[in-house]
Amino acid sequence: MDKRAVYIHNGKPMHRSEFETWIENQVFSELDKFIKTDDTLAVAVSGGKDSTFLLDMVHTWNELKNRSPISAIIIDEGICGYREFTIKFLKDFCEQKKIKLYFASFEKETGATLDKIIEKRDANKLTNTYGSCTICGAFRRYLLNRTARKVGATKLLVGHNLDDEVQTLLMNLFVGNVGQASRKGELAGVIKHVDFVVRFKPLIWLPEKAIATYALLNYPEIPTHECPYLRESLRQTMRKMTNDLEVQWPGFRQKVMRTYVEKMLPKLGKKIPCGKLLKCEVCSEPASQKICKPCELKQKLNLKL
Numbered sequence: 001m002d003k004r005a006v007y008i009h010n011g012k013p014m015h016r017s018e019f020e021t022w023i024e025n026q027v028f029s030e031l032d033k034f035i036k037t038d039d040t041l042a043v044a045v046s047g048g049k050d051s052t053f054l055l056d057m058v059h060t061w062n063e064l065k066n067r068s069p070i071s072a073i074i075i076d077e078g079i080c081g082y083r084e085f086t087i088k089f090l091k092d093f094c095e096q097k098k099i100k101l102y103f104a105s106f107e108k109e110t111g112a113t114l115d116k117i118i119e120k121r122d123a124n125k126l127t128n129t130y131g132s133c134t135i136c137g138a139f140r141r142y143l144l145n146r147t148a149r150k151v152g153a154t155k156l157l158v159g160h161n162l163d164d165e166v167q168t169l170l171m172n173l174f175v176g177n178v179g180q181a182s183r184k185g186e187l188a189g190v191i192k193h194v195d196f197v198v199r200f201k202p203l204i205w206l207p208e209k210a211i212a213t214y215a216l217l218n219y220p221e222i223p224t225h226e227c228p229y230l231r232e233s234l235r236q237t238m239r240k241m242t243n244d245l246e247v248q249w250p251g252f253r254q255k256v257m258r259t260y261v262e263k264m265l266p267k268l269g270k271k272i273p274c275g276k277l278l279k280c281e282v283c284s285e286p287a288s289q290k291i292c293k294p295c296e297l298k299q300k301l302n303l304k305l
């Protein structure tokens with residue numbers, strides 16, 4: 001057996017099988033904690049390392065428990081030079097593991113790919129009003145929820161890791177979005193609504209580096225292309241900032257997340273009640289305002305309603 005260390009956790013070097021057992025157990029115990037016997041599971045996938053790892057873990061856990069099959073859902077935003085590679089990878093991965101893969105696309109929903117939507121936004125001088133990731137995120141969450149509901153899922157699992165969660169938390173606090181920040185944690189954004197599928201994030205305690213190591217060892221064929229819109233997002237700046245802080249204060253992210261979820265969130269949650277979800281007046285999907293964000297974007301950017 002190869003005894004070379006592949007990952008260091010809390011100062012302890014781990015060789016490959018020790019590392020894989022550790023990380024798999026971390027995910028399995030989150031699944032044990034939050035999945036009910038009668039839950040039907042769908043995993044949101046992008047073809048990147050985090051969601052592929054999550055899909056693999058959930059699939060394995062599900063088979064060990066002898067549960068009914070899971071589904072995978074991918075949203076094709078229509079980002080040229082990026083998404084076509086991850087879709088191809090996922091099709092092969094799901095075929096090999098015998099996981100049913102469902103698709104939804106921006107083009108089918110709005111009549112335009114994300115690339116075209118961004119062109120329209122710029123032509124309408126709305127570049128500073130709607131960031132690329134804001135548009136992308138709004139349609140993606142919308143389509144994920146609708147597709148998860150259509151396939152009968154009671155929980156939609158998403159692959160946000162510890163680094164993502166700390167970045168999002170700080171971004172929300174920086175821009176004063178306390179309502180969003182108060183909905184962190186494994187079962188984030190839980191608002192009871194008949195049409196809203198509960199989201200579950202089993203990877204929020206795992207550092208990106210640990211998942212990337214596992215992915216490199218087990219799925220070396222994952223495409224490494226980056227979304228071209230990533231560089232204009234605030235997240236990139238936040239990623240750099242939190243990476244620097246982690247180097248200066250090892251364990252910074254874990255401490256921020258633990259303090260937030262375990263100490264601040266219970267107090268914050270009582271002060272900021274989760275808003276009620278409404279039905280969008282245009283499409284009837286769950287919405288926090290009278291008109292949901294995707295319908296607002298469709299109207300403002302002249303897209304198919």
Ligand code: SF4
Pocket residue numbers: 077132133134136137227228229230233
């Ligand atoms: S980086 Fe932004 S535009 Fe690209 S896939 Fe992510 S959210 Fe969408």
